[in-house]
Amino acid sequence: MEFKDYYQVLGVAKAATADEVKKAYRKLARQFHPDVSKEPDAERRMQEINEAKAVLSDPEKRLAYDQLAEQHHAGQDFQPSPEWDAGFEYRGRGFEEADLGEFSDFFANLFGQSGRGGRGGRDYQMRGEDRHAKVVIDLEDAYHGAVRAMTLQVPQVDAQGRVASRAHTLNVRIPKGVKAGQHIRLSGQGSPGVGGGPAGDLFLEIHFTPDPRYQIEGRDIHQKVPVTPWEAALGASIETSTPSGVVKVKVPAGSQSGRRLRLKGRGIPGAEPGDLYITLEVVLPPANTDKARELYETMARELAFDPRQRTGG
Amino acid sequence: MTQQNIASGELVDEATLTLDELARACSVETNWVIERIESGLLADGSPYVASWRFTSHDLTRARRMYRLERDFEAAPELAALATDLIEENQRLKSRLRAAELRDT
Secondary structure (H helix, E strand, O other): OEOOOHHHHHOOOOOOOHHHHHHHHHHHHHHHOOOOOOOOOHHHHHHHHHHHHHHHOOHHHHHHHHHHHOOOOOOOEOOOOOOOOOOOOOOOOOOOHHHHHHOOHHHHHHHOOHHHOOOOOOOOOEOOOOEEEEEEEOHHHHHHOEEEEEEEEEEEEOOOOOEEEEEEEEEEEEOOOOOOOOEEEEOOOOOOOEOOOOOOOEEEEEEEOOOOOEEEEOOEEEEEEEEOHHHHHHOEEEEEEEOOEEEEEEEOOOOOOOOEEEEOOOOOOOOOOOOEEEEEEEOOOOOOOHHHHHHHHHHHHHOOOOOOOOOOO | OEEEEEEEOEEEOOEOEOHHHHHHHOOOOHHHHHHHHHOOOOOOOOOOHHHOOEOHHHHHHHHHHHHHHHHHOOOHHHHHHHHHHHHHHHHHHHHHHHHHHHHO
């Protein structure tokens, strides 16, 4: 376990006042809050910042931490002794229940209940906290359902009462018909309970892998399909690949680029399945052979067509 | 360490969350949820607690509001306002992407 320099995380001096800690925290929260930040590792940074603030804004935790920090520096390997904070009193529990899953092993070992095992061993039961994770799936998975392996870091308490993260691989069944932003709840797959209490639940939030071919709005899917000028002008029955597989689409005669066709019920399945919207995109063949040029010239000669007539251009 | 068996969960929305389940999933007290529903910041503000059921959207919204309140020491109304704007922004972005696909 690495020693964390919380002063460095917040960018404040060791002598910083409570007010300075708060100010530094707010400034960083504005920058890295995952709900508003555009920074790529916002979530991880915010967790670190919250953790540093939890310690430095609490006078008792800060005092205990400062004593440790005198003998350690950031990144140094570090194992606290069970009595590292002997002589310090905390109001209530050392940490909020919600924090353990979110904070680092370093924090959990110093301030977590389990990190202070052996002292005042309380005989109580507590349900493990619920945990949250994001899972990224392909759009096709929402159409057909799938099984996806995912690896989560799970905090585990060893016999000495130390907390260490362990990689936990879980094969999850993705049910057919999931939407972006929807949750799958896995009962009992959250944090383990305390004193024989039941484990919490794991909530997986569904996200789709970005796919340049498709745009997703709820259960509706938007897709562009290229067509030839004659298919658009004369009408045609074409085959195109969609998230649900290859489908036959009837292009109505007289279609223009940008015409939208709705394939009812071909969106993401569900009790009310979404629709698939196909936008036709007329693609011109290049005039790079004598034959092709001749055909274009024939059209130019034979067709009385001026697309700018209506626009007055 | 691979777990061979496959974990099958339930899809939130088809099975909605109770008040207790929502509060637990957000690591808040049930009162936190009730106060925000009664002041119209969360869900649709139905007055009957027993019939309250919550969707995936409510869960995402409640967690976001809670994080904003906690991390910025924001008043609930302000956190809800920021959440409204974030949700609106996401809706518009997704419509814009669909429209771009349509128009280009």
